[in-house]
Amino acid sequence: ETGVTQTPRHLVMGMTNKKSLKCEQHLGHNAMYWYKQSAKKPLELMFVYSLEERVENNSVPSRFSPECPNSSHLFLHLHTLQPEDSALYLCASSQGGPGNTIYFGEGSWLTVV
Amino acid sequence: AQSVTQLDSQVPVFEEAPVELRCNYSSSVSVYLFWYVQYPNQGLQLLLKYLSGSTLVKGINGFEAEFNKSQTSFHLRKPSVHISDTAEYFCAVSDVAGTALIFGKGTTLSVSS
Numbered sequence: 001e002t003g004v005t006q007t008p009r010h011l012v013m014g015m016t017n018k019k020s021l022k023c024e025q026h027l028g029h030n031a032m033y034w035y036k037q038s039a040k041k042p043l044e045l046m047f048v049y050s051l052e053e054r055v056e057n058n059s060v061p062s063r064f065s066p067e068c069p070n071s072s073h074l075f076l077h078l079h080t081l082q083p084e085d086s087a088l089y090l091c092a093s094s095q096g097g098p099g100n101t102i103y104f105g106e107g108s109w110l111t112v113v
Numbered sequence: 114a115q116s117v118t119q120l121d122s123q124v125p126v127f128e129e130a131p132v133e134l135r136c137n138y139s140s141s142v143s144v145y146l147f148w149y150v151q152y153p154n155q156g157l158q159l160l161l162k163y164l165s166g167s168t169l170v171k172g173i174n175g176f177e178a179e180f181n182k183s184q185t186s187f188h189l190r191k192p193s194v195h196i197s198d199t200a201e202y203f204c205a206v207s208d209v210a211g212t213a214l215i216f217g218k219g220t221t222l223s224v225s226s
Contacts, residue, residue: 092157
């Protein structure tokens with residue numbers, strides 16, 4: 001499935017760095033999501049955008065800042081992260097509405113040193 | 114709020130044996146239920162979903178799941194597994210007005226010859 005593309009696939013950053021994760025969907029969907037996947041923990045929903053407006057923010061620390069400039073692109077800006085933020089960050093998209101399938105990208109592996 | 118419990122963190126089986134991966138959910142309202150699979154170094158892919166109607170749902174790769182409202186369960190089954198089914202399997206739930214999915218912790222299925 002190449003409908004949702006994430007870059008970079010791997011990122012190593014220091015705690016004082018600023019970096020961004022990029023996501024692009026080619027499926028014509030109107031909703032996009034960021035999930036965090038850590039070892040031994042459930043996937044955590046971070047942000048939801050519907051029609052380019054943020055509709056959900058699950059108490060995510062402000063060092064994570066999302067941006068959705070249009071319905072096809074989603075960014076996650078990273079600033080002064082902590083080592084515990086090291087994880088796989090998954091972007092996803094769907095045609096907004098309950099019961100619709102959410103399509104995932106392959107993820108961006110983030111390591112904070 | 115909804116929640117999902119996957120009762121087994123790891124399930125080892127031999128090739129061509131049947132397998133059942135267990136999932137229980139908690140919700141005070143009607144729900145939609147999903148199973149996703151994650152192969153190594155990949156994103157999540159939808160196996161099947163239950164929205165309404167027949168409680169037995171068939172998905173890709175020979176998998177099926179049965180929705181049991183009284184038991185609040187949605188167990189995933191396959192009558193004969195292959196080596197290639199080795200992966201992480203996630204059960205997920207959303208309510209009928211939900212904007213995103215809530216995932217369980219995942220079950221690692223390991224198929225050996």
